[in-house]
Amino acid sequence: MALYVKKFGGTSVASVAHIQRVADKIIEDKETGHDVVVVVSAMGKETDRLVSLSEEIDYRGNGASRELDVLLSVGEQVTISLLSLVLLKRGYQAESFLGRQVKISTDSSHNKARIVDIDTKEIQKKLENGVLPVVAGFQGEDERGNITTLGRGGSDTTAVALAAALGADECQIYTDVQGIFTTDPRVVENARRLERITFEEMLELASLGSRVLHTRAIEFASKYRVPLRVASSFDTGPGTLITYEEKSMEAPIISGIAFEGDEAKLTILGVEDVPGIASAILGPISESGIEVDMILQNISADMSTDFTFTVNRDDYSQAMEILTKVSDQLGAREVSGDNRIAKVSMVGVGMRSHAGVASKMFEALAKESINIQMISTSEIKISVVIDEKYLELAVRTLHAAFDLEE
Amino acid sequence: MALYVKKFGGTSVASVAHIQRVADKIIEDKETGHDVVVVVSAMGKETDRLVSLSEEIDYRGNGASRELDVLLSVGEQVTISLLSLVLLKRGYQAESFLGRQVKISTDSSHNKARIVDIDTKEIQKKLENGVLPVVAGFQGEDERGNITTLGRGGSDTTAVALAAALGADECQIYTDVQGIFTTDPRVVENARRLERITFEEMLELASLGSRVLHTRAIEFASKYRVPLRVASSFDTGPGTLITYEEKSMEAPIISGIAFEGDEAKLTILGVEDVPGIASAILGPISESGIEVDMILQNISADMSTDFTFTVNRDDYSQAMEILTKVSDQLGAREVSGDNRIAKVSMVGVGMRSHAGVASKMFEALAKESINIQMISTSEIKISVVIDEKYLELAVRTLHAAFDLEE
Numbered sequence: 001m002a003l004y005v006k007k008f009g010g011t012s013v014a015s016v017a018h019i020q021r022v023a024d025k026i027i028e029d030k031e032t033g034h035d036v037v038v039v040v041s042a043m044g045k046e047t048d049r050l051v052s053l054s055e056e057i058d059y060r061g062n063g064a065s066r067e068l069d070v071l072l073s074v075g076e077q078v079t080i081s082l083l084s085l086v087l088l089k090r091g092y093q094a095e096s097f098l099g100r101q102v103k104i105s106t107d108s109s110h111n112k113a114r115i116v117d118i119d120t121k122e123i124q125k126k127l128e129n130g131v132l133p134v135v136a137g138f139q140g141e142d143e144r145g146n147i148t149t150l151g152r153g154g155s156d157t158t159a160v161a162l163a164a165a166l167g168a169d170e171c172q173i174y175t176d177v178q179g180i181f182t183t184d185p186r187v188v189e190n191a192r193r194l195e196r197i198t199f200e201e202m203l204e205l206a207s208l209g210s211r212v213l214h215t216r217a218i219e220f221a222s223k224y225r226v227p228l229r230v231a232s233s234f235d236t237g238p239g240t241l242i243t244y245e246e247k248s249m250e251a252p253i254i255s256g257i258a259f260e261g262d263e264a265k266l267t268i269l270g271v272e273d274v275p276g277i278a279s280a281i282l283g284p285i286s287e288s289g290i291e292v293d294m295i296l297q298n299i300s301a302d303m304s305t306d307f308t309f310t311v312n313r314d315d316y317s318q319a320m321e322i323l324t325k326v327s328d329q330l331g332a333r334e335v336s337g338d339n340r341i342a343k344v345s346m347v348g349v350g351m352r353s354h355a356g357v358a359s360k361m362f363e364a365l366a367k368e369s370i371n372i373q374m375i376s377t378s379e380i381k382i383s384v385v386i387d388e389k390y391l392e393l394a395v396r397t398l399h400a401a402f403d404l405e406e
Numbered sequence: 407m408a409l410y411v412k413k414f415g416g417t418s419v420a421s422v423a424h425i426q427r428v429a430d431k432i433i434e435d436k437e438t439g440h441d442v443v444v445v446v447s448a449m450g451k452e453t454d455r456l457v458s459l460s461e462e463i464d465y466r467g468n469g470a471s472r473e474l475d476v477l478l479s480v481g482e483q484v485t486i487s488l489l490s491l492v493l494l495k496r497g498y499q500a501e502s503f504l505g506r507q508v509k510i511s512t513d514s515s516h517n518k519a520r521i522v523d524i525d526t527k528e529i530q531k532k533l534e535n536g537v538l539p540v541v542a543g544f545q546g547e548d549e550r551g552n553i554t555t556l557g558r559g560g561s562d563t564t565a566v567a568l569a570a571a572l573g574a575d576e577c578q579i580y581t582d583v584q585g586i587f588t589t590d591p592r593v594v595e596n597a598r599r600l601e602r603i604t605f606e607e608m609l610e611l612a613s614l615g616s617r618v619l620h621t622r623a624i625e626f627a628s629k630y631r632v633p634l635r636v637a638s639s640f641d642t643g644p645g646t647l648i649t650y651e652e653k654s655m656e657a658p659i660i661s662g663i664a665f666e667g668d669e670a671k672l673t674i675l676g677v678e679d680v681p682g683i684a685s686a687i688l689g690p691i692s693e694s695g696i697e698v699d700m701i702l703q704n705i706s707a708d709m710s711t712d713f714t715f716t717v718n719r720d721d722y723s724q725a726m727e728i729l730t731k732v733s734d735q736l737g738a739r740e741v742s743g744d745n746r747i748a749k750v751s752m753v754g755v756g757m758r759s760h761a762g763v764a765s766k767m768f769e770a771l772a773k774e775s776i777n778i779q780m781i782s783t784s785e786i787k788i789s790v791v792i793d794e795k796y797l798e799l800a801v802r803t804l805h806a807a808f809d810l811e812e
Contacts, residue, residue: 059495
């Protein structure tokens with residue numbers, strides 16, 4: 001008898017027929033004797049439809065964010081009602097709950113609210129009475145009774161937060177993939193589904209482009225030590241369990257390979273190597289709303305240094321314009337850039353105790369004559385920047401070199 | 407400086423363009439210096455869309471009505487958000503309110519809840535601070551925090567109840583007609599818009615087929631003496647003011663002519679004239695869900711009597727089947743019926759003190775050789791049942807005979 005929080009995303013509840021299949025998954029667990037709390041997103045393209053209605057008005061000034069939350073929270077409300085009706089019809093005592101009815105209290109940052117507290121008393125009581133609670137993801141209520149929404153990946157966050165508050169045995173995120181793979185199966189055909197992965201690895205993979213789970217939900221799960229499972233809502237496989245590192249767990253050296261195309265790099269050469277130089281360069285970039293990914297600064301010579309960072313390709317020309325101005329102000333020698341690069345990253349907790357990973361990686365790439373333009377490492381990750389045309393080849397080469405296939 | 411509650415129905419807010427026009431109406435009053443509270447329905451066919459989603463599941467058992475309310479209340483939530491955004495963009499300090507946020511407390515009769523209380527403190531405070539509240543019609547909350555909906559005509563009821571609770575100067579219902587007319591302008595071209603009409607007259611007209619306002623909203627307005635105005639959301643006319651009868655008001659003899667086609671009458675002849683006979687006949691009819699309109703029983707002869715009632719034409723054959731069974735049980739002489747009848751009703755408070763109305767009506771119809779099959783009267787109404795083919799002719803004849811034209 002375990003307690004599972006099961007979360008189903010938009011593609012899993014895109015129609016009444018889809019919702020029927022979701023009900024199958026839920027009923028399976030109930031029939032095995034488990035307690036289940038369900039969290040759902042808005043149906044398929046429903047949120048897009050609501051957003052486009054608001055875009056017809058196109059107002060972003062004072063008060064807009066509050067009203068947008070009133071609008072956007074509607075999508076999940078429809079799904080909880082329909083799923084509850086389906087479960088009721090099948091003879092299960094389901095009951096829908098809005099964010100406020102679960103008592104998901106948030107701050108007042110509309111469109112990107114943070115959960116402050118969850119009062120699980122009501123849900124606990126319902127569970128004791130055999131009720132199957134169906135909870136609207138993505139939404140909460142601030143202390144003045146306003147509807148709030150949690151921003152991107154909000155329903156995942158709701159599920160994890162609920163699982164943490166209820167002390168659930170697992171938070172199960174159902175999506176349109178079979179789990180977390182050693183790399184993208186569209187690039188490497190024999191990529192392998194991982195049985196387990198640590199939160200740290202998952203965080204590195206999520207932020208590097210394996211967009212299965214939102215970073216925020218993983219952080220939340222990690223912080224509250226909620227075992228997180230990612231599985232397919234269209235299949236019966238067990239998916240991947242994301243959990244904290246156990247001592248007994250024989251960690252593989254490398255868990256997976258993440259990659260990201262559509263990147264661009266910019267370099268400012270020969271700037272004075274003094275304190276504050278990094279923020280003088282990156283300040284104007286981030287103020288303009290451009291997100292910076294990798295940042296590299298190598299050793300300096302002659303009191304001057306070179307400074308490189310990467311951005312999304314779409315932001316390349318704007319970033320270049322800003323950087324050129326900054327270069328003039330700082331009296332730098334030169335500005336250069338390349339908008340045809342890609343990033344490949346190897347992730348694994350086993351890497352910590354295994355110094356040979358980096359050299360093995362570089363050697364494998366060299367064998368295929370793939371030149372490495374930049375290198376950056378963290379505790380459990382090595383990233384390299386290469387010419388974009390070698391991206392698929394690099395991923396396949398590394399996948400084979402580290403025996404990640406099935 | 408008056409306070410107006412302005413309510414806009416589904417056709418008035420069918421698109422963002424429509425909502426822009428609704429904003430014009432609201433702003434006009436604000437600019438004149440009035441305080442305004444807005445109540446809106448769901449956009450156009452939105453409620454139909456939601457209902458059809460639930461019909462795909464088709465579950466009506468235990469718990470269904472609660473979940474349906476969760477689903478159906480979504481429509482109004484979308485509208486309040488969009489209208490608030492439009493008003494904000496135009497520089498007005500609008501703010502949306504769900505039923506529960508206004509504190510519209512209802513009983514727990516899902517799908518047809520009754521308003522128990524409205525706590526106007528919050529809205530009053532907002533009005534004092536110059537806020538323009540935009541309230542979701544049709545919805546409330548029961549004492550356990552469940553969403554409830556008010557059933558048919560629910561948004562009108564919300565508007566009237568709010569106007570009563572706030573002590574508003576007028577509750578203005580905007581719809582797709584110019585106001586209340588002496589009769590249907592599609593039948594009588596020169597039908598005249600009424601400046602004023604009493605609640606009693608309006609109730610008779612509403613229940614007789616002038617489907618502009620829901621009976622329940624009129625009853626509510628009448629009970630709490632809220633002046634009610636019906637006007638067009640697509641035009642600038644003043645509409646019709648529905649108000650309680652004032653002594654100073656020179657009441658016209660006849661205010662309007664209502665009519666209803668698609669009716670059928672059923673008669674059971676020669677039943678024993680004893681106490682309980684009416685319920686013995688009508689009980690089985692109403693138990694089967696058929697709504698009965700007129701009921702007539704004339705004097706009896708030889709200890710037996712004849713009993714006639716009318717139903718909607720769609721229910722005719724089912725009603726006839728039931729009545730035939732009842733007839734056998736009661737040992738009645740005969741059952742007869744006619745499914746090609748129509749009802750024409752003249753309504754007016756002036757009628758009370760003017761005995762000549764009935765004879766003038768009958769005379770006008772006789773002149774056109776229209777035979778009267780049944781007659782039924784109330785304090786302020788005379789209804790006749792005639793052959794359906796004469797319906798338009800009868801309405802036009804009476805409209806002219808009583809000088810109702812423009």
